[in-house]
Amino acid sequence: MTEAATEASVDTKTRILTVAEELFAEHGFDAVSLRHITTEAGVNLASVNYYFGSKEGLVAEVISEHCAPINRERLSLLAEAEAAAEGKPLRVETIVDTFVSPVFTAAEAADGSTGRFCRLVGRVMGDRDERVRALAAKQFPEVFAAYQEALCRSLPHLTPEVLGTRLLFMAGALVQSLLFLDQIGDVMPGPGEKVDVATLRHQIIPFMAAGLSAPRPDDSAA
Template identity: 35%
Template structure:
């Protein structure tokens, strides 16, 4: 997997420079996730970060390089953790003996537990991942494809081994549904008290984080192992 290397500014970074750099990343992440890269101006990022006009050029060179680092700092650690968990499972019991639920746990849990259980970060991460697949910027598009290439290859292969009745074409759509459930489920969980369906359903209760993870695994495992749909 390609690892993005941020540009060096050529000077030791005192606390104030590090603080400015983090503020720019945080501001750009929030704005990019809402408006996309092309829809966000340098001035908007500078204003949101409370930085001076030359800060992006000094720390990152260009807005596009800033965008790469925004995506890299969130996506790289999660995908590394996903692959590491799958590696550990396969080493422990062998690829052929894995259960579907174990594979899905390795895929889902790193997102839900990203950045030390910070709920806001989880939400930002899911929004950012969704936005990353919509970007037309060729450099960002290429970077995102590289970031997910190993995850797609390894997890697709693992799932197809344990669900041999599933075709690669069906798996593509079921993985799409999985990510939709993960994103929407997390959004619903974070805003449970504001969700109309939850308000209208008195039987609905908010699980803890582990309960949500297990519910997602059970739901997606049932979907993955269901008989393939046949045209009518």
């Protein structure tokens, strides 16, 4: 941020980040020690604290590096779709697609297994440490507002408040699905129904679109 990075510092810093990302995705944030990371990266233990301030700082950096481009692509795809629609409200499925697709695209683009990336994303939002979640949530308001606005135009029978809540439901379903991807077999009793990322992506869009488009809560009260 403040200093012009020399080659050496960039090397050390990125080496830490690369290894950390790998190990965090594989074993979780607090199952991986700084000693493990620094040994694997061939750097000194204290350099983590030097470059990132703390372990949490390192975690935050890893999170940022993954979430920022996804959110940027979301806004970009949404803007594209809106430009193409020329003022007309978008189909809800289209809106959902721009929200969901960047996540799966990133998952497939990640070198190595896609499962690793999914677990990392899932871990971020599902983390029990409030500070970690807060870091992830920090990037969200802008994205949230854009989708809320788009949905308001497409679903004029619903209030912004209701749509806001439903956006949270949507994000929750997505995140939790990613988190449980690797142990779906444990919770599904059926015989080896394996659910892969492609299936998930294909099935989640109609679910979300229908949920978002549901009648007003008051209309279906028990």
